[in-house]
Amino acid sequence: MRFSLARKRFKDLTEQEVLALAISSEEDDARIYRGYAENLREDFPDTAAVFDGMAAEEDTHRKRLIDLHEARFGSTIPLIRREHVSGHYARRPVWLVENLGLERIREEAAAMERDAENFYLAAAARTSDTATRKLLGDLAAAEAGHQSTASELTETHLSGDAQTEEDSRAHRQFILTWVQPGLAGLMDGSVSTLAPIFATAFATQDTWTTFLVGLAASVGAGISMGFTEAASDDGELSGRGSPWKRGFASGIMTTVGGLGHALPYLIPDFWTATITAFVVVFIELWAIAWIQNKYMETPFFRAAMQVVLGGALVFAAGVLIGSG
Structure with missing residues (x-):
């Protein structure tokens, strides 16, 4: 005041x-x-x-x-x-x-x-x-x-050519600095946390415990991926941009990817939470395929097959381990 x-x-x-x-x-x-x-x-x-x-x-x-x-x-x-x-x-x-x-x-x-x-x-x-x-x-x-x-x-x-060239260079820099590390983080967070989250879910059928495990796995993976990306390349020779920007993008998206299917376990009912988590996982995997197609120019069908197949295998491993 x-x-x-x-x-x-x-x-x-x-x-x-x-x-x-x-x-x-x-x-x-x-x-x-x-x-x-x-x-x-x-x-x-x-x-x-x-x-x-x-x-x-x-x-x-x-x-x-x-x-x-x-x-x-x-x-x-x-x-x-x-x-x-x-x-x-x-x-x-x-x-x-x-x-x-x-x-x-x-x-x-x-x-x-x-x-x-x-x-x-x-x-x-x-x-x-x-x-x-x-x-x-x-x-x-x-x-x-x-x-x-x-x-x-x-x-x-x-001139027209100069602006086109600079715009192309800026787009490439955006891809290398933000999209590529962010996509890697989203893939890691979405796929790698499937096994521990669903293994815990089917082993305990306790939604709160599952949420805590998912939260810990997501935050831990985000911190790990963020520091790994930042330390892996200073960007000077590769032209990938600031390591801290890349680390931030990778760490945040890794955490988001894991939290996506951990948050449904805040729902007290086990099967309601699990079905909701299934739906979230499906959306996450198709979102990853869409980003790969749009920014990395990966054919959509191939990107979808890679992501969905990998996610399905990790998901199945988590369910089998938890059910055993």
């Missing part, structure tokens, strides 16, 4: 403070674009060049705003940033966006310009002061100009 009360409402800002806010916002956006460019430069140099150009454009607008401030209010610019103003648009952290892929970064950059333009237009519509309205309108026009500049830079640096 103290933080909320400490923030100033936009409508209470003076014209000088609005101008100072615009200056700091332009400076922050230029730094964000340069951060994108630096992170993309090695793998996607053409898109990095686009963000370098957008950062330079932000610098140009910031300089014009500073010149205007000096002419109207002097050289001392008040310190006011987005986080100081209630209701002002916020930027997502660079570290959060840069981990979501090339296309997501491009979309975020476009959204940055739209957010700024829309905010200034809405702010201009709410003020009755002529000078303030003109100032906010000019800022909105500047942001709209940024969008045009971004399009021109994209056309200059990203």
Whole structure:
């Protein structure tokens, strides 16, 4: 509550403070674009060049705003940033966006310009002061100009072939870093935990005990798979990306795969829980086959046969051991 009360409402800002806010916002956006460019430069140099150009454009607008401030209010610019103003648009952290892929970064950059333009237009519509309205309108026009500049830079640096090549490279990186380890984890979690879960189920016919065994097997397998994937390859030579990202994907999906058919045993009735678990296993195995077909380009029938046959064998082993 103290933080909320400490923030100033936009409508209470003076014209000088609005101008100072615009200056700091332009400076922050230029730094964000340069951060994108630096992170993309090695793998996607053409898109990095686009963000370098957008950062330079932000610098140009910031300089014009500073010149205007000096002419109207002097050289001392008040310190006011987005986080100081209630209701002002916020930027997502660079570290959060840069981990979501090339296309997501491009979309975020476009959204940055739209957010700024829309905010200034809405702010201009709410003020009755002529000078303030003109100032906010000019800022909105500047942001709209940024969008045009971004399009021109994209056309200059990203030809059709270059963008197609970068998109293909980004898709391949997504497959290697997230899909492949995640799929391996899902397969391991779904198949390897079948035997201990159903062996326990048929040996004890105690749903709570079965759930605890399934929970332990799923979490343990997830931790093991996550650390194994992270330690197996640093990604430098193979190009598979960050080991921690791959380990996270593998560990989480392994746990999810095991928990899928462990959770039904929270149902007190043994046969209701077991039949529900059968259905969940069926869905899990077909989901794995679908992912293999969509992302790994494995023929669906072959993927289904491999996964379903392997799952059926492990499932049968668990049932036979538990029934004996």
